Amino acid sequence: MYSSYEEDYLYRSSLLSSAHIIPIIIYSLIISFFYVYIFAKDEISTFLIEFEFSLFVVWIISFFLYLFYIPLRISIIKLFFLFINEAEKFKIIFLINFIRITIFFSLINIFFSYLFYMLFSFDIAYSLFIFLGLFIILFRPVLLFYNIKKFYTSGSTKFIFFILFSDLLPLLFFLFVSYYFDLSKEIISIIGA
Numbered sequence: 001m002y003s004s005y006e007e008d009y010l011y012r013s014s015l016l017s018s019a020h021i022i023p024i025i026i027y028s029l030i031i032s033f034f035y036v037y038i039f040a041k042d043e044i045s046t047f048l049i050e051f052e053f054s055l056f057v058v059w060i061i062s063f064f065l066y067l068f069y070i071p072l073r074i075s076i077i078k079l080f081f082l083f084i085n086e087a088e089k090f091k092i093i094f095l096i097n098f099i100r101i102t103i104f105f106s107l108i109n110i111f112f113s114y115l116f117y118m119l120f121s122f123d124i125a126y127s128l129f130i131f132l133g134l135f136i137i138l139f140r141p142v143l144l145f146y147n148i149k150k151f152y153t154s155g156s157t158k159f160i161f162f163i164l165f166s167d168l169l170p171l172l173f174f175l176f177v178s179y180y181f182d183l184s185k186e187i188i189s190i191i192g193a
Helices: 018-039 041-051 056-081 090-118 122-151 157-181 186-190
Strands: none
Touching: 018 056, 018 157, 041 122, 056 090, 056 157, 122 157
16 A cells, blocks of 8 residues: 555556546445445435435435545645645645545445444444544544655654644544534544545
């Protein structure tokens, strides 16, 4: 996952190449399917009865929401790039690492949550899903820092603030808004997944 950046063809290609778009689409399909058909099925059933949607339609809607989430986060990070003076190579490496870390740990989250769902109970699996989602939210900035600090030329302190403002702060804002509307578990499962 964190191989030599110079030799990694993914780092030499465009952010909008199929090498990056296809994993995001697959990630969105898996996450939305897992969330709709396993963890949110009871809540969605009420929604389906009220609005007369099929579970498949809700999965497609959820897929597009997840598909929209990654480009939204990339756009937020690109906004914060305006405040630092770094080479384009650093920006691409940072964004690609963000995508890779998010997808990798989200799929691990899903795998272990589903395993716990099959072996134990729904409640244990859902608690694990939420816990691992929070872990991903808090651990991703640390991984971003240690994997990319050698490419950042403006000093460690400035880089730490950049990661805090570009990755962690938007997540905390989403969590604060969701807590206000009592949707914190649902948002954590979306953000952490």
